Amino acid sequence: MHGEDGSYRGARARFYDEQLRETDRPDVAYYRDLATSVDGPVLETACGTGRIYLQLLAAGVDADGFDLSADALAVLRENAAERGLDPAVWTADLTDFAVDREYALATCPFNAIQHLETVDDQLAALESVHDALAPGGRFVFDTFVPGFDVICETYGEWQERTVAYRGVDHELRTRTRVVDEVEQRFAVETELSDPDGEPVFAETDRLSMLPKQQVEVLARKSPFTEWSVTGDFTDEPIEDGHSIQVWELRREA
Ligand SMILES: C[S@@+](CC[C@H](N)C(=O)[O-])C[C@H]1O[C@@H](n2cnc3c(N)ncnc32)[C@H](O)[C@@H]1O
Missing domain, CATH: 3.40.50.150 (Vaccinia Virus protein VP39)
Structure with a gap:
C-alpha cells in the first residue's frame, strides 16, 4: 500500500x-x-x-x-x-x-x-x-x-542535459541505479535546476524490474x-x- x-x-x-x-x-x-x-x-x-x-x-x-x-x-x-x-x-x-x-x-x-x-x-x-x-x-x-545492455551501459551514471521548462533553459540531471539486486529494484533520480543553479525539484522514484x-x-x-x-x-x-x-x-x- x-x-x-x-x-x-x-x-x-x-x-x-x-x-x-x-x-x-x-x-x-x-x-x-x-x-x-x-x-x-x-x-x-x-x-x-x-x-x-x-x-x-x-x-x-x-x-x-x-x-x-x-x-x-x-x-x-x-x-x-x-x-x-x-x-x-x-x-x-x-x-x-x-x-x-x-x-x-x-x-x-x-x-x-x-x-x-x-x-x-x-x-x-x-x-x-x-x-x-x-x-x-x-x-x-x-x-x-529489462535490457542488460542498457543497465550495464547507463545505470549508475548521471546524465545531464539542458531542457526548456516554461520557456527557459534549465539543467536536468537524471541517474538510474540498481538499489536492490536481489529484489531487482532500481531508483530513478531526477533533478531540475533553474538558470541560477537553484533547484526546482529533486525526486527519486523507486521501481521494480x-x-x-x-x-x-x-x-x-x-x-x-x-x-x-x-x-x-x-x-x-x-x-x-x-x-x-x-x-x-x-x-x-
Ligand atoms: C510514468 S508516470 C505515467 C503517467 C501516465 N500513465 C502517462 O502515461 O503519462 C507514473 C504514474 O504512476 C503514478 N503512480 C505511482 N504509483 C501509483 C499507485 N500506487 N497508484 C496509482 N498511481 C501511481 C504516479 O503518480 C505517476 O503519475
Whole structure:
C-alpha cells in the first residue's frame, strides 16, 4: 500500500507533463485506438497528468482515471480546462481501489505498474483492476523489457542535459541505479535546476524490474483467466529486440 507521499509532486508533475507533451511516443495513439474500439467505459489507472487520458476524452471516450499524485491530477485538470474537456478523475492507489462502474477496458500506461515494489502490491493491483472490469473486460498495460545492455551501459551514471521548462533553459540531471539486486529494484533520480543553479525539484522514484516471466507468474496467480503479450505497441508477439512489453489480461466473460 502507498500513501500520499508518492512522487510526481508539484513542479515535477508540471515538468513531466511539459516534457512528454512534446514527444511523439507511440503509446498515445495505441491506447487511444484501443479505447475507441471498446464498447463500454474505460478506466485509466495511474493516469498522471493526463498525457493519454485527455486524448481519450478528446476522442469522445467515456473515460475515468485515477492517480496516486494529487499534484499530477491538478495539472491534468488545468490542461482539461484549457481544452474544454470535462475530466472524471480522482486520487487513488492502484493496489487498493474500488469503483462503482463496470469498465470494458482498464489501462495502466508507461511503466506505471513498475512503481509497485512487492509481489503483494502487484497482485493486489491485479485483483483491484479485475474487480473493476465487466465480465469479458480487458486490462492493458505496458512495462519495459529489462535490457542488460542498457543497465550495464547507463545505470549508475548521471546524465545531464539542458531542457526548456516554461520557456527557459534549465539543467536536468537524471541517474538510474540498481538499489536492490536481489529484489531487482532500481531508483530513478531526477533533478531540475533553474538558470541560477537553484533547484526546482529533486525526486527519486523507486521501481521494480518486471521481466516477462514475472508478469506471467503474476497473471497466473491473479483472478484473470487469459493473457497475452505483444511488443513495442505493434500488436506482434513480443520477441528479442522489442523493448516494451504490452500486456493484455482478460476477465472471464
Ligand atoms: C510514468 S508516470 C505515467 C503517467 C501516465 N500513465 C502517462 O502515461 O503519462 C507514473 C504514474 O504512476 C503514478 N503512480 C505511482 N504509483 C501509483 C499507485 N500506487 N497508484 C496509482 N498511481 C501511481 C504516479 O503518480 C505517476 O503519475
